[in-house]
Amino acid sequence: MMQLPILLATALRVFVTPTGAGDMSGTSWATAMSSIAAAVAAVGESADGGEVWVQGGKYDVGTTMTLKANTQVIGGFKGNEDSVEDADPEANQTILTATARMDTQWDDGSPVWTSEDGKWTYHPPVGFSFVKACTGVTAFSDAEEGSPNCGIRGLTFTLFNRTVVDFFHAGSDGLVVSKCRFLANNGSASSFSGKSRRLW
Numbered sequence: 001m002m003q004l005p006i007l008l009a010t011a012l013r014v015f016v017t018p019t020g021a022g023d024m025s026g027t028s029w030a031t032a033m034s035s036i037a038a039a040v041a042a043v044g045e046s047a048d049g050g051e052v053w054v055q056g057g058k059y060d061v062g063t064t065m066t067l068k069a070n071t072q073v074i075g076g077f078k079g080n081e082d083s084v085e086d087a088d089p090e091a092n093q094t095i096l097t098a099t100a101r102m103d104t105q106w107d108d109g110s111p112v113w114t115s116e117d118g119k120w121t122y123h124p125p126v127g128f129s130f131v132k133a134c135t136g137v138t139a140f141s142d143a144e145e146g147s148p149n150c151g152i153r154g155l156t157f158t159l160f161n162r163t164v165v166d167f168f169h170a171g172s173d174g175l176v177v178s179k180c181r182f183l184a185n186n187g188s189a190s191s192f193s194g195k196s197r198r199l200w
Helices: 036-044
Strands: 012-016 050-055 057-060 065-067 071-077 094-097 113-116 119-122 140-142 151-153 156-158 165-167 176-178 181-183 197-199
Touching: 012 036, 036 050, 036 065, 036 071, 071 094
Parallel strands: 012 050, 050 071, 057 094, 065 140, 071 151, 094 156, 140 165, 151 176, 156 181
Antiparallel strands: 113 119, 165 197
């Protein structure tokens, strides 16, 4: 089993929910931020790095988020946990999408996602099919100076039209991706290098 890197005791922890809470400082579930990007940026400013805990729900990705050294983004939380081991991505699906609209269809006209009572359900294509509409943005990238000891866990990525995770700078060894799903994404890359790690 792949484990996320161990962080220092002084590492920052930032909480995120789809609507935010309290003063949105991100210091607890009761004051959660509403933006994963803002939480990732806050952890990136911490000398020891840290964790972004993300409550289940749908999050629109409008710009690429840079993971700096010692940053972990973890989804699958109900929103009241105090231990990372209590995260459950199956029960608390944490969806990152490159489009604000989730009513995208396969090219045969069938829906990719449907929602009922706030719960999203994915519908695989029947046979060979393409997604009609995706947006060209990468969810996570590494920093120019390199981003060692990073992790992504318990997230579902959907409707991206290019690489979802793009780590290619020297010094970015150690990226751990676990318990994630990549659904209905389109992507291509013209070249690869020995240290490049690109996920679609």
